[in-house]
Amino acid sequence: MxxxxxxxxxxxxxxxxxxxxxxxxxxxxxxxxxxxxxxxxxxxxxxxxxxxxxxxxxxxxxxxxxxxxxxxxxxxxxxxxxxxxxxxxxxxxxxxxxxxxxxxxxxxxxxxxxxxxxxxxxxxxxxxxxxxxxxxxxxxxxxxxxxxxxxxxxxxxxxxxxxxxxxxxxxxxxxxxxxxxxxxxxxxxxxxxxxxxxxxxxxxxxxxxxxxxxxxxxxxxxLDAGGNLSTDKEMGLLYSDLRFRMVFWHRFLWSADNLWGKILDALAFGYYIAFTLCISVLKLQKKALLTKCKALRETYRFLISEDYRKLPKVR
CATH class of the missing domain: 3.90.550.10 (Spore Coat Polysaccharide Biosynthesis Protein SpsA; Chain A)
Structure with a gap:
């Protein structure tokens, strides 16, 4: 071959x-x-x-x-x-x-x-x-x-x-x-x-x-062993991860599901968001909390934008 x-x-x-x-x-x-x-x-x-x-x-x-x-x-x-x-x-x-x-x-x-x-x-x-x-x-x-x-x-x-x-x-x-x-x-x-x-x-x-x-x-x-993260990189990863998950969830799961599936998707993702925000609150991680809130806010704006609506549907 x-x-x-x-x-x-x-x-x-x-x-x-x-x-x-x-x-x-x-x-x-x-x-x-x-x-x-x-x-x-x-x-x-x-x-x-x-x-x-x-x-x-x-x-x-x-x-x-x-x-x-x-x-x-x-x-x-x-x-x-x-x-x-x-x-x-x-x-x-x-x-x-x-x-x-x-x-x-x-x-x-x-x-x-x-x-x-x-x-x-x-x-x-x-x-x-x-x-x-x-x-x-x-x-x-x-x-x-x-x-x-x-x-x-x-x-x-x-x-x-x-x-x-x-x-x-x-x-x-x-x-x-x-x-x-x-x-x-x-x-x-x-x-x-x-x-x-x-x-x-x-x-x-x-x-x-x-x-x-x-x-x-x-x-x-x-072979990428990783290493210690700077605070800026850690916040960048937090932002990017939450933005990815929100867009992936909306584009590939929620948008493609039937009514009952959409309800289950919303409950599951709502739990995930609530948990990740609560962890930052309980750990008194103000910068992380603000970064996550920024990611949610800016991702929502992307999801209602013309650029997002122009993306070809997955299913």
């Missing part, structure tokens, strides 16, 4: 980017081409494997992925962020998993949510952001009415169908990716930190009828 590896980057990942490039050329099934989509205005990084080529595109997590991919000549694309380690058999394993399940999209599980300790599970459940499913259906990850997601706690096999995934690595056909018109979701890039673009992308795939799967235990590693 032939595929092209495409990477979005600002060119700042350094050794992590080198690790990714080395991982690609070490694949049992190496990519036919490695194309790096770098944001305009950023220099080409010094890291190289000698086989990659660069294409300048507008900056943005969505803008650097919602492309026509005219440069790609293969049927399949392996989509990547610039800070991943890939085990040598990853591409081969993804192809095998797709053939086994008749999947249209296959994404290796990057964050082992099923391994979260009970204390973290309870906190996430009460907040409405995330829920562990112990008495499971056949799904891996599912989107919840709060705009968060639930995950399978106990794994009986290594491949499950999902409604969302982490977007740092996945494989699908070029034509299938283009069919979801991800470029319609450029609103995600209009915040300080484009949180949630992967959930929007995968959920659009799911709603469009594409069979999205999660492959567990692949050996892939996300």
């Amino acid at each position: 032939e595929y092209t590896a495409v990477i979005r980057t600002l060119g700042k990942a350094g050794e992590k980017f080198q690790t990714l490039l080395d991982s690609l050329v070490s694949q049992v099934i190496p990519p036919k081409e490695i194309i790096v989509y770098i944001a305009e205005g950023y220099p080409v990084p010094k890291e190289t494997c000698g086989k990659e080529k660069y294409v300048y595109v507008p900056k943005g997590m969505v803008a650097q992925r919602a492309l026509n991919y005219d440069e790609v000549q293969t049927e399949y694309i392996l989509f990547l962020d610039d800070d991943m380690y890939l085990p040598p058999s990853l591409a081969e394993d993804l192809f095998k998993a797709m053939a086994k399940t008749s999947a249209d999209v296959m994404s290796p599980d990057i964050y082992p949510n099923h391994s979260r300790p009970l204390g973290q599970e309870l906190i996430m459940f009460v907040s409405g952001r995330m829920r562990a499913r112990r008495f499971c259906d056949s799904w891996g990850y599912k989107v919840m009415r709060t705009g968060g997601y639930s995950y399978r706690k106990h794994l009986q096999k290594n491949i499950y169908r999902s409604q969302t995934n982490a977007g740092a690595c996945f494989m699908c056909r070029k034509e299938d990716f283009l069919s979801i018109r991800f470029e319609d979701e450029l609103w995600l890039d209009k915040v300080p930190y484009p949180i949630g673009e992967d959930q929007v992308m995968f959920y659009k795939m799911h709603l469009s009828g594409l069979r999205v799967y999660t492959m567990y235990g692949s050996g892939i590693v996300h």
